[in-house]
Amino acid sequence: MSRINKQLNASNSNIYTPVFVESILKVNIPVSIYLKSADHFDDKYISSTSDSWVFDYSGSRCYAHFRQDKISNQLIKYICFHYASAKCPAQVPGVLHAWSLATDHCISKSAFTFTVLKDYLETQEIKPQYFYFIIFGLKILCTEAFPGFTLEDYEDLEFIPRPHSHDWGIYQEIDHVLDPLEKNMISKGLFEMAVAIRYGENYSLNTMRDAVILGLTYVTGARPVQLAKLAVKDLRIDTRNSETGLIRYSLLLPYAKQRHVTTERLFLAIPAEIGALIRHYIERAQLKPDGKLFEFSNSAPFNVSRAINKAFLCFSPPDYQAAVKRGEAALPTITPTDLRHNVGHSLAMQGVSAEEIAHILGHSSLTVAKYYILATPALALIRAKALGINPVWQNMVAMMLTGELTSSTKWQDQRVVGIIGDELHDGIGGCSRDDGKCPFSEVRCCYGCLYFRPFTDGDHQAVLESVVKEVDELISISDSVGNARNPLISIHETTQFEIQSVIARCRFHQEKGVCDEKTLCAVLRLYHRATKLV
Structure with a gap:
């Protein structure tokens, strides 16, 4: 046998x-x-x-x-x-x-x-x-x-009908949409790098290049072939204020996958932080205006995908980076296609019109944009369950985004102090940054920061109540002006979720008398259920 x-x-x-x-x-x-x-x-x-x-x-x-x-x-x-x-x-x-x-x-x-x-x-x-x-x-x-x-093959999977999706293909599914915590990590990482460069921090040219590619793909949804066609002069400075130092940037992005040959370009505004990163990269690499912005040798899809994942790893929690370095964990796997469809879904969920989505993604028709808009929260919930993405799983990921728990009596370094709404909050945790310079709003952004060291005896509940109050006010204002999909609401809800995770960790520490980086799923489940009932 x-x-x-x-x-x-x-x-x-x-x-x-x-x-x-x-x-x-x-x-x-x-x-x-x-x-x-x-x-x-x-x-x-x-x-x-x-x-x-x-x-x-x-x-x-x-x-x-x-x-x-x-x-x-x-x-x-x-x-x-x-x-x-x-x-x-x-x-x-x-x-x-x-x-x-x-x-x-x-x-x-x-x-x-x-x-x-x-x-x-x-x-x-x-x-x-x-x-x-x-x-x-x-x-x-x-x-x-x-x-x-090949990555070109992977893009061919876009139009395969997903289960129970009525032949609408990838555009109504969420298997290519990033988790809110992943998006938060990317945006914070890019913002922090831009601020650090402004204060004289020196990054390697390869690290800068990877971050620029991630940033451009994340905010524009550009395909690798579009990035390969970018020239240095395609980055434009629209306005500059010498008093405030504020600079507004835009990008002339080439079209791709068009039915007819075209030399026209998309005119897209990009965040100031991404523009600053691109300018610094151009200066460091000493690129000429008519030269290529990126050199991808023989395979743009492969090089773009590799740069995205290297930059994503750079912004990941230290313990995950260490595990990857030891060979005990796999490198992250995010493709340009994932980021592109994330842009489409994010725009649709914010109520952007089909015409605007088609313009930003460089589509010649409204067909795909309409499919993005047809994606409903109910569909998203079904897909999330099918993918094994649930609140408990998100809780465990969220707990990796802050540092070790500590006591206020033991912490001797810099402490976090800040105002949310009309309340001053202090004694909630410490900051482990070496230079003591934080580019973010203290307290408000701390609960999703790798440098934050939450105090087990800190009044995190008061911070949560202030954020909840702000969310209620935002919802009320947004409804009154007819903007129910205000993007600030989702940002505040993510902050609220991060604070709840820290509270659950501290509660578990106090009840069990141990300081462990990973808390019990049952505690988190019960806590979040309780907060929803309040």
């Missing part, structure tokens, strides 16, 4: 091309996979030395048994490694099963190719959760440019 199994495994391996086999056997899967979202009672690592992964997570024991041929096992393990590092580890067994079914389909077609997998997604009845697991794995294969898979 063992001989028969070996023969079957050998024949199953024939679906892979020799160059793909060579590439997949070279990938590095750490012996211990770091779980960044593990709480106090979860396993902090998954041992990957055998074909059976067993680990405890969220009160359950998870089993993942890899029973395919050697090459398929290596492939699926690599995808599971990325999923455990980037998303909810409890879903790893589901990822394994989804990809086992996908490889079985490839065996029936005698080929493991992008075309076969795309056909599998289009023609087979797949559970919604498994559908997104396969999409996730394809993103890994395309982003890392495995033989037979």
Whole structure:
């Protein structure tokens, strides 16, 4: 029987091309996979030395048994490694099963190719959760440019109908939309870098280049081919105030994927911080006005994607960066396509018209923009459940965005003081910045900051009440002027969520007498349920 199994495994391996086999056997899967979202009672690592992964997570024991041929096992393990590092580890067994079914389909077609997998997604009845697991794995294969898979291929997945989406394709789904905490981390990281440069901080040219690419893609949704066509002179200074130092920037962005050849360009305003980063990058690189803004050698999609993920990692929590450096966690996987569709969805959710969305994204028709607008909160909730994104999972991610808990009696360095509304708040925590210069609004922005050290005996509830009061006032003002989708409301709600997470951590610390970086999911669930009932 063992001989028969070996023969079957050998024949199953024939679906892979020799160059793909060579590439997949070279990938590095750490012996211990770091779980960044593990709480106090979860396993902090998954041992990957055998074909059976067993680990405890969220009160359950998870089993993942890899029973395919050697090459398929290596492939699926690599995808599971990325999923455990980037998303909810409890879903790893589901990822394994989804990809086992996908490889079985490839065996029936005698080929493991992008075309076969795309056909599998289009023609087979797949559970919604498994559908997104396969999409996730394809993103890994395309982003890392495995033989037979490219980022151009990944964009071809856009119009595959998602489960229960009535043939509206990717534009009505949220599998490409960034988490609010991820968006908060990106915007704060870019803003902080711009301010640090203004005060004389020196970053390497590569770090600057990566941040500029992330910033441009994040705020404009530009495709890699558009970034490759950018010239230095395409950055424009619209206004400059010598007294305040305020500068307004705009960008002439080339069109891409048009039906007809065009030399016209999009005229887009960009945030001052992004404009300042681009100017500094141009000066550091000593680029000429008629020269290219970015040099991508032979592959713009690959280089843009790599720059985005390197910059994202730079803005990530220190413990996650350390785990990646040790090889225990996977690098983040965010593609230009993800950021582009995030721009489209964000604009639609703010009530922007189809014409404006089409202009910003450089579309020649309103078709895609209308699909963005058709995406409803109800659809978003369904997709979030299918992807395993839930409030408890977001809580665990949020807890990584502040530093260690400490006591006000033990903290000897700089303390945080600030005003929210008409209330002065102090004694809530300390700031661990070396230079003591913070570019953000103190107290208001501290609860989502990596340098913030919350005091376990601080009055965080008073801060929360001040923010809630501001949210209520914002909603009232927005409703009175007919602007129910005021973007400031979502920003304040994110701040409110961050403060609630810190309160839950402090409460758990006081009740249990331990200072742990990860709190119990049950405590968070009960606390947030209580705050909603108040």
